[in-house]
Amino acid sequence: MVENTPQDRTDQIVAAIRSHWKGNQRCPLCHSNKWTLGELSAIPSFDEPNVDFGCVHPTVPIVCLVCGNTLLFNAMVLGIVSEPNQPGTRPLELDYVPVAEGK
Ligand SMILES: [Zn+2]
Numbered sequence: 838m839v840e841n842t843p844q845d846r847t848d849q850i851v852a853a854i855r856s857h858w859k860g861n862q863r864c865p866l867c868h869s870n871k872w873t874l875g876e877l878s879a880i881p882s883f884d885e886p887n888v889d890f891g892c893v894h895p896t897v898p899i900v901c902l903v904c905g906n907t908l909l910f911n912a913m914v915l916g917i918v919s920e921p922n923q924p925g926t927r928p929l930e931l932d933y934v935p936v937a938e939g940k
Contacts, residue, residue, distance in 0.1 A: 846877070846917075847874060849917060850874060850877070850897050850912075850915070850917055851874060853910075853915040853916055853917060854897070854899065854910060854915065857910075857915070864901040864903065864904060864906050865906070866901070866904050866906045867901060867903045867904040867906070869901060869902070869903040869904070871901065871902040871903055872899050872900065872901055872902065873899070873900050873902055874897070874898075874899060874900075875897070875898035875899065875900055875907070876898075877895065877896075877897055877912060877917070877918075878895070878896045878897070878898060879893040879894065879895050879896060880893065880894045880896050880909070881893050881894075882894060894911060894913075895911070895912035895913055895917070895918040896909045896910065896911060896912060897909070897910045897911075897912050897915065897917065898910075
């Protein structure tokens with residue numbers, strides 16, 4: 838098995854985000870287009886009703902270099918992370934919850 842280098846991982850993340858980010862790529866707050874890729878991270882979530890961090894969402898942050906606005910992309914949805922890689926994680930299960938109605 839061939840190991841991915843950090844640059845391979847970065848290239849994969851950038852390609853995945855570019856394939857999904859259509860249209861205007863300016864920051865919605867300051868209107869700059871100076872974004873940088875953050876480190877692959879994990880956002881813990883509560884596993885109610887136990888109130889422990891039973892689920893981790895692997896996340897790729899994209900940070901506006903002008904105002905700090907941060908976009909978070911789910912790394913499993915992007916195809917960057919395919920399996921839970923930390924103890925206590927479980928496969929991502931997302932219910933579709935519309936947050937805005939299209940016109
Ligand atoms: Zn900004």
